[in-house]
Amino acid sequence: MTTTAQLYAELWISLASLLRSYTAVHGISSKRQATAEQDEEHISVRNGQHSLELLRQRAIVIWKREDGRAGTLELTEAGTLRSGDAEEEMDMAAEQWARELMR
Numbered sequence: 001m002t003t004t005a006q007l008y009a010e011l012w013i014s015l016a017s018l019l020r021s022y023t024a025v026h027g028i029s030s031k032r033q034a035t036a037e038q039d040e041e042h043i044s045v046r047n048g049q050h051s052l053e054l055l056r057q058r059a060i061v062i063w064k065r066e067d068g069r070a071g072t073l074e075l076t077e078a079g080t081l082r083s084g085d086a087e088e089e090m091d092m093a094a095e096q097w098a099r100e101l102m103r
Contacts, residue, residue, distance in 0.1 A: 004077070005058070007077060008056070008058060008059050008075055009040065011075050011079055011090065012038075012040070012043075012056050012075070013038075014079070014090065015043065015054070015075075015090055015094060016036065016038040016043045018090065018091050018094035018095075019036055019043065019045050019052075019094050019097060019098060020034075020036045020045075022094050022095045022097075022098030022099075023036065023045060023047065023098040023101055023102055025098070026098050026099055026101075026102035027047070027102050030102070032047060032048075032102065033047075034046060034047040034098075034101055034102065035047075040056075041055060041056045041057070042054065042055055042056070043056075045097070045098075045101055046101075047101045047102055049066060050065075050066055050100070050101045050102075050103070051065065051066040051101070052064075052065060052066075052097050052101055053065075056075075059074050059075045059076070060072060060073075060074055060075075061073045061074070061075060061081065065100075071083065073093075075090075081093050
């Protein structure tokens with residue numbers, strides 16, 4: 001595995017960890033817990049009817065929500081997620097997704 005491929009794999013693991021942590025924090029007050037599954041190319045997070053599916057193809061992340069919303073992001077070597085001209089810190093994106101999943 002190349003150094004760049006290893007970096008994206010590590011960032012992917014970090015994103016899954018962030019999603020687990022933030023959904024746990026958002027579920028504390030309501031005593032709900034999301035389920036999260038992950039492998040090298042897929043992250044799935046579910047809470048009741050809410051779900052987030054992430055599919056990674058190298059640095060590209062395809063996301064899909066339970067209501068049909070979907071999009072494409074790019075993992076950057078700096079650990080951000082890029083969409084068009086905008087970049088967001090990976091932890092901020094994970095927190096936003098977790099907040100929506102746990103409502």
